[in-house]
Amino acid sequence: MPSRKFYVVWEGRSPGVYDSWDECQAQVDGYPGARYKAFGSNAEAVAAFRGRPSEQLGIIRSIVSHGGMKRPAGQYSPPVIPGIRLDAIAVDGACAGNPGRMEYRGVRVGTGEVLFHIGGTTPLYGTNNIAEYLAMIHVAALLKRENDTSTPIYTDSKTTLSWLRRGASRTTLAATPKTAPVLDLLRRADAWLAANKILNPVLKWNTEEWGEIPADFGRK
Numbered sequence: 001m002p003s004r005k006f007y008v009v010w011e012g013r014s015p016g017v018y019d020s021w022d023e024c025q026a027q028v029d030g031y032p033g034a035r036y037k038a039f040g041s042n043a044e045a046v047a048a049f050r051g052r053p054s055e056q057l058g059i060i061r062s063i064v065s066h067g068g069m070k071r072p073a074g075q076y077s078p079p080v081i082p083g084i085r086l087d088a089i090a091v092d093g094a095c096a097g098n099p100g101r102m103e104y105r106g107v108r109v110g111t112g113e114v115l116f117h118i119g120g121t122t123p124l125y126g127t128n129n130i131a132e133y134l135a136m137i138h139v140a141a142l143l144k145r146e147n148d149t150s151t152p153i154y155t156d157s158k159t160t161l162s163w164l165r166r167g168a169s170r171t172t173l174a175a176t177p178k179t180a181p182v183l184d185l186l187r188r189a190d191a192w193l194a195a196n197k198i199l200n201p202v203l204k205w206n207t208e209e210w211g212e213i214p215a216d217f218g219r220k
Contacts, residue, residue, distance in 0.1 A: 005021070006040075006045035007045070010036065015027075046194055047195075063161070085203070088152035088154050088203065089154070090107050090155075090215040091104065092135060092155075092217065093135050096129055098138070101125060102128065105137060109214050115139065125182060126186075129160070132159065133159070133160045133163050134189055136160050140153065140191055144199075151200055153201070153202050153203065154203050156213045
C-alpha cells in the first residue's frame with residue numbers, strides 16, 4: 001500500500017499544506033510559476049511551509065471561507081461598558097446537542113459586522129468546545145493574512161484558552177463519517193497553530209460582568 005503523502009504549495013492559487021494530490025493539483029495546475037513538493041509526513045510538510053509565514057493561511061483553507069456580512073440596521077448596539085475594546089473581534093461557537101450540529105462566527109465588537117459564519121448553511125457535526133476553538137483559529141489566521149497583530153480577539157471559552165496554551169486541541173469526539181469534516185477542520189487548525197504564533201492580544205470576555213459576548217448566537 002503506497003505511503004500517505006502531504007503536499008506543500010508555496011506558489012499556487014491557495015498556498016498551504018494539503019493531504020491529497022487532488023487538492024494540491026487543484027492549486028497548481030495551470031498556475032504560472034507554481035511551486036510545490038510532496039512530504040512523507042504532515043510534520044515535515046508544516047515545517048517546510050514555515051518559511052513562508054505570509055502564506056500560512058492555506059493550512060486551514062477549509063476553515064477560511066468568509067466575506068463581511070452586515071447585520072440589518074438597528075439589530076446591533078455596541079457595548080458601552082468601560083474596559084471593553086471596541087476595536088476587537090469577538091468569536092463564539094454554538095452546538096445543538098453536545099455533540100450535535102455546530103457553527104461558529106467572528107463579529108467586530110464595535111460595529112457588529114459578521115466577518116465569517118461557518119456551519120450556518122453547511123451542516124457540521126461536532127462539539128461546542130471545537131466550535132469555539134475553530135472560531136479562534138479562524139480569526140487569528142485572517143488577521144495574520146492581513147498582517148494585523150494589534151486587533152484584540154475576545155473569547156468566552158476557557159477551553160479555547162487552555163488549548164491555545166497547550167498548542168493544540170484536545171477533544172474526545174469520536175471519529176465517524178458524520179464527524180469527519182469537523183475533525184479534518186480541527187486537524188488543519190492544529191497544524192496552523194503549530195506553524196504560527198498568535199501575536200494579537202487574546203482576551204477573556206467577562207460574561208458575568210458584561211453579559212453575552214457580541215458573537216453569541218443567543219440560544220441559551
